[in-house]
Amino acid sequence: xxxxxxxxxxxxxxxxxxxxxxxxxxxxxxxxxxxxxxxxxxxxxxxxxxxxxxxxxxxxxxxxxxxxxxxxxxxxxxxxxxxxxxxxxxxxxxxxxxxxxxxxxxxxxxxxxxxxxxxxxxxxxxxxxxxxxxxxxxxxxxxxxxxxxxxxxxxxxxxxxxxxxxxxxxxxxxxxxxxxxxxxxxxxxxxxxxxxxxxxxxxxxxxxxxxxxxxxxxxxxxxxxxxxxxxxxxxxxxxxxxxxxxxxxxxxxxxxxxxxxxxxxxxxxxxxxxxxxxxxxxxxxxxxxxxxxxxxxxxxxxxxxxxxxxxxxxxxxxxxxxxxxxxxxxxxxxxxxxxxxxxxxxx
Amino acid sequence: xxxxxxxxxxxxxxxxxxxxxxxxxxxxxxxxxxxxxxxxxxxxxxxxxxxxxxxxxxxxxxxxxxxxxxxxxxxxxxxxxxxxxxxxxxxxxxxxxxxxxxxxxxxxxxxxxxxxxxxxxxxxxxxxxxxxxxxxxxxxxxxxxxxxxxxxxxxxxxxxxxxxxxxxxxxxxxxxxxxxxxxxxxxxxxxxxxxxxxxxxxxxxxxxxxxxxxxxxxxxxxxxxxxxxxxxxxxxxxxxxxxxxxxxxxxxxxxxxxxx
Numbered sequence: 001x002x003x004x005x006x007x008x009x010x011x012x013x014x015x016x017x018x019x020x021x022x023x024x025x026x027x028x029x030x031x032x033x034x035x036x037x038x039x040x041x042x043x044x045x046x047x048x049x050x051x052x053x054x055x056x057x058x059x060x061x062x063x064x065x066x067x068x069x070x071x072x073x074x075x076x077x078x079x080x081x082x083x084x085x086x087x088x089x090x091x092x093x094x095x096x097x098x099x100x101x102x103x104x105x106x107x108x109x110x111x112x113x114x115x116x117x118x119x120x121x122x123x124x125x126x127x128x129x130x131x132x133x134x135x136x137x138x139x140x141x142x143x144x145x146x147x148x149x150x151x152x153x154x155x156x157x158x159x160x161x162x163x164x165x166x167x168x169x170x171x172x173x174x175x176x177x178x179x180x181x182x183x184x185x186x187x188x189x190x191x192x193x194x195x196x197x198x199x200x201x202x203x204x205x206x207x208x209x210x211x212x213x214x215x216x217x218x219x220x221x222x223x224x225x226x227x228x229x230x231x232x233x234x235x236x237x238x239x240x241x242x243x244x245x246x247x248x249x250x251x252x253x254x255x256x257x258x259x260x261x262x263x264x265x266x267x268x269x270x271x272x273x274x275x276x277x278x279x280x281x282x283x284x285x286x287x288x289x290x291x292x293x294x295x296x297x298x299x300x301x302x303x304x305x306x307x308x309x310x311x312x313x314x315x316x317x318x319x320x321x322x323x324x325x326x327x328x329x330x331x332x333x334x335x336x337x338x339x340x341x342x343x344x345x346x347x
Numbered sequence: 348x349x350x351x352x353x354x355x356x357x358x359x360x361x362x363x364x365x366x367x368x369x370x371x372x373x374x375x376x377x378x379x380x381x382x383x384x385x386x387x388x389x390x391x392x393x394x395x396x397x398x399x400x401x402x403x404x405x406x407x408x409x410x411x412x413x414x415x416x417x418x419x420x421x422x423x424x425x426x427x428x429x430x431x432x433x434x435x436x437x438x439x440x441x442x443x444x445x446x447x448x449x450x451x452x453x454x455x456x457x458x459x460x461x462x463x464x465x466x467x468x469x470x471x472x473x474x475x476x477x478x479x480x481x482x483x484x485x486x487x488x489x490x491x492x493x494x495x496x497x498x499x500x501x502x503x504x505x506x507x508x509x510x511x512x513x514x515x516x517x518x519x520x521x522x523x524x525x526x527x528x529x530x531x532x533x534x535x536x537x538x539x540x541x542x543x544x545x546x547x548x549x550x551x552x553x554x555x556x557x558x559x560x561x562x563x564x565x566x567x568x569x570x571x572x573x574x575x576x577x578x579x580x581x582x583x584x585x586x587x588x589x590x591x592x593x594x595x596x597x598x599x600x601x602x603x604x605x606x607x
Contacts, residue, residue, distance in 0.1 A: 228455050231447055233436040241397050241430075242503070243423025243451025288438035291458070 007287040015285045019299040023078075026306035030074035031066050033310050035317060038062050073203040076211065077309045078302040080200070080264045081274060083215045085301020086294055087257035088275025089282075090222040093229030093290045094253045095159045102261040102275040105166040105254065106143035109173035111265040112196055114139025116177045119191045120184040132195070133210070133266040140262030143169055148254075158236065159250070197322030198269035200309050211267045218260030222294055225253050229290035271305070271324050273331030278304055280338050350375035350507050350539035351396065351426075355405035358391050358563075365391035367563040368405070373556075375506065376537040378530070380544050380554035382574075384584050388563035389543040390431065393509040396541060397428040409507055423451035427500035429510040433492075435484045441495055442480040445471060448502030467502050474498045474528065490521030497528065508532075510542040514549070522546070526553045547599040551575045559583060575599065 007015075032043045042057050046066055049056040058066060087102035095104070103109075114136040122135070151165030181189055228249045231239045236246045261275075278301040279293055286292045305327070312326040351373040358366040366388045373379050381389045394400045396407060398414055407414040409425040417425070427448070435444075448470075449463040459467070471477045474494050479487065487495060493513060500508050510529070514522040530553055532538040544550040550557060551571035559567040559574050561583045567574045575597045581588045587602040 224456050227458065230439075230443075231450050233434075233439070234447065235434040237399055238428070238430060238434055239450075240419055241399060241423065241428040242447055242499075243420040244455075245419045249455070283438075288436060289443065 007285070007292075012286050012292060015282070016296060016299075019296050019303065022303040022307075023299050026303040026310070027074060027078075029310045030077065030306045031070050033314055034065070034070065036062070036065055038066065072205045072208050073200045073309070074306060075208050076203040076268065077200050077306040079208065079211055079215045080268050080271065081278075081305025082219060082298045082302040083260045083264045084271065084274040085278035085297040085304070086219050086222045087261045089279035089290065089293050089297045090225065090229065090253050090257045091275070092279055093226075093232060093293075094250050094257075095163060096233065096235070097159070097163065098280070099276070100163075101272075102257060103170075103270070103272075104163065105147040105258055106169040106173060107140045107258055107261045107265060108270050109170040109177065110143025111136040111140040111262060112270065113143075113173045113177040113180070114266075115195045115269075116180045116192045119195065120180050120188045133207070137262050137266035139173075140265055141259070143173055144254075144258040144262070162250075162254070194322070195269050196324075198271035198324035198327075199312075199320070199322060200268055201313075201320060203268075207267045211263045214263035215260050218256040218263075219298055221256035222253060222260075223298065225249060225256075226290040226292075226294045229253070229294075233288070269324065271327055273327045273335070274301060274305055274308075277331045277334050277338070281334065284338055284341060348375050349373060349408075350377075350410060351541065352408040353392075353396070353405070354407075356392075356395065356402065356407060357404035358388070358395050358400050359403040360391075364403075364563050366395065369560075369563070369565055370405075371558060371565070371568070373539060373541060375539050376533060377555040378533050378540040378542070378553065379556045379558060380542045380550045381558045381560055382544060382547055382550050383560035383566075386562075387560040389560055390511050391563075392560065393428075393511050393541055393543055396507075397426055397509050398422045399428070420451045423503060423505075425505055426507045426509060427503035427505045429496050429500050429508065429513050431511040431515055433496045435487075435492060435496075437483070437485045439484050440481050441476060441484055441487070442467060442471065444484050444495060445476070445498045445502050448499040448504075451503065466504060470498045470501045474501070489516050490518075490524065493517060493521070493525055494528070497525065501532070506537070507539045507541070510540065512543055512545060514544065514546065522549060529553070547575065547580065548597070551597050551599075571597065 028040050028043050032038045032040060038058070042062070043066070045054060046056040046058050046063070048054045056063065084102050088100070091100035091102060091104055092098055115132050117139070118132040118135040122131070147162065147165045147169045150169060151162035181192055228244060231242055231244045232246060232249065239246050278297050282293050282296050282300060286296060308326045308330055309323055312321045312323045315321060349372045353369055353371040356366055356369045357364060369392065371379070381392060383389055391400060395402060398417070402415060412425065414422065446459050446463065446467045449459050449467065453459050453463055471480055474497065476494060476498055479491060484492070484495065497513070513525060517525065526549060529540060533540055542554070554571065556569060557567070557571050557574040558565055559579065566583060567576070567579055575590055577588060577590045580599065589600045589602060591598045591600060
């Protein structure tokens with residue numbers, strides 16, 4: 001299946017089918033697995049009845065568990081996984097840097113600073129205020145704008161100046177966040193720490209509706225830019241000579257990726273590795289074209305995060321592992337495997 | 348009719364003149380080669396014609412249209428570039444690489460049309476790359492790779508192609524093969540070529556007109572016979588050069604150890 005040759009149509013179709021099957025499996029697992037197990041047949045029946053096909057065989061209690069507890073968590077996981085994966089892939093394309101992830105331009109540090117500010121100064125360390133996501137979103141957005149301003153003001157910025165500006169802004173905001181944490185109580189530190197590790201435990205339909213419009217818009221923009229990112233793989237100068245408005249494309253793709261990531265991070269916290277490993281796995285399977293990587297990242301990224309969340313909430317039940325820890329535990333060996341396979345293929 | 352008109356062009360970088368007050372008119376369907384020592388401003392000149400450098404003074408028109416008034420897409424339909432060191436992304440096949448030449452035609456959000464694909468297939472056929480079309484670009488030899496980059500430029504369907512040292516890294520056989528291909532495009536398709544070359548002998552054999560550039564200024568401009576002159580070349584390259592005629596062609600030979 002793996003080789004350095006550009007992929008055949010058959011291989012691409014096979015991988016696409018695998019992604020769809022993984023997504024279906026993740027949806028069934030996300031709705032069925034938990035302290036109250038619900039059979040696959042009943043889950044499929046409930047999903048079918050949801051779209052007007054047949055009747056659900058869920059009991060009233062099961063129906064409440066599925067639609068009020070697990071479904072919002074599942075949908076938020078799908079949305080977050082799709083967005084982080086697409087944003088990671090888009091950043092890797094737009095910066096021609098395989099290590100780029102959705103947090104490259106300071107989204108994570110900005111959101112982290114916003115959330116810390118909210119927990120320490122608004123909630124006084126006693127609770128995580130309900131508007132923490134909004135403040136985190138504002139922090140993430142401000143961080144990206146600062147990066148954009150420092151990196152050469154929009155259209156004049158280049159890939160390398162933006163990356164360096166992202167490093168500088170991230171370092172500054174992280175140090176501010178550390179200062180706020182250091183000034184706060186032990187309770188605050190624990191809450192901030194939990195938020196930073198990411199979780200879907202507080203998912204609700206309202207958080208889904210808050211994030212969904214941003215993610216749909218941003219995913220559509222990034223996926224549509226796949227062809228332009230392929231052209232950018234030959235470098236800025238050559239891409240311009242081929243007729244691509246490189247700086248405008250970079251502006252649009254970075255803005256969409258950052259906005260979508262900021263929305264997701266504000267709702268679920270910082271979940272690492274998804275934005276790096278999902279595009280890399282797909283690159284190994286279907287080649288380097290972003291026309292293929294980005295649409296498949298939507299499907300596979302969504303499935304990956306929901307499966308990781310299912311592991312997070314079941315492996316040490318009734319307590320939950322932080323989702324960021326699970327994605328890191330899954331991601332690090334997968335990433336090492338990708339590197340090994342790549343090395344073997346190129347030699 | 349002139350395909351390219353360069354009038355009083357100056358290009359600057361960090362307050363240093365790279366090209367100074369250059370005026371050149373290139374007739375459609377002809378081949379102009381810019382020669383000169385390193386740092387003469389050859390690359391800056393062709394990159395400016397390709398729209399990649401800012402014009403400090405003067406103007407350039409391609410097919411009668413002022414370059415400065417064109418956006419990237421409009422420009423890419425008029426002039427194509429073969430860079431000195433093209434970036435060749437791993438994992439892309441030859442056909443997809445050549446299809447990048449159609450970027451300006453199918454827009455950002457659309458995939459290449461059937462017409463675009465037909466043009467790509469035709470160029471692959473013309474440059475004998477058809478059998479390589481599914482190959483990973485990273486696995487091509489230097490000669491095949493350079494032909495592929497030329498194919499991408501031809502797929503842009505422009506009347507003007509600028510080439511910056513297209514024979515860099517190629518052995519003699521592949522240098523001749525590539526230059527013969529270009530000559531054929533000029534003769535058969537009426538293509539206009541502006542190229543830079545370090546090999547003065549090949550430059551004289553293939554181009555209709557040579558321009559000798561030094562310190563950003565035009566020293567000599569005309570047919571090969573008028574430009575390939577021992578005294579001017581020796582002075583410009585700061586070494587002793589001999590011009591020997593073999594079968595009607597001028598061959599330029601450096602003489603070792605006689606620096607000026």
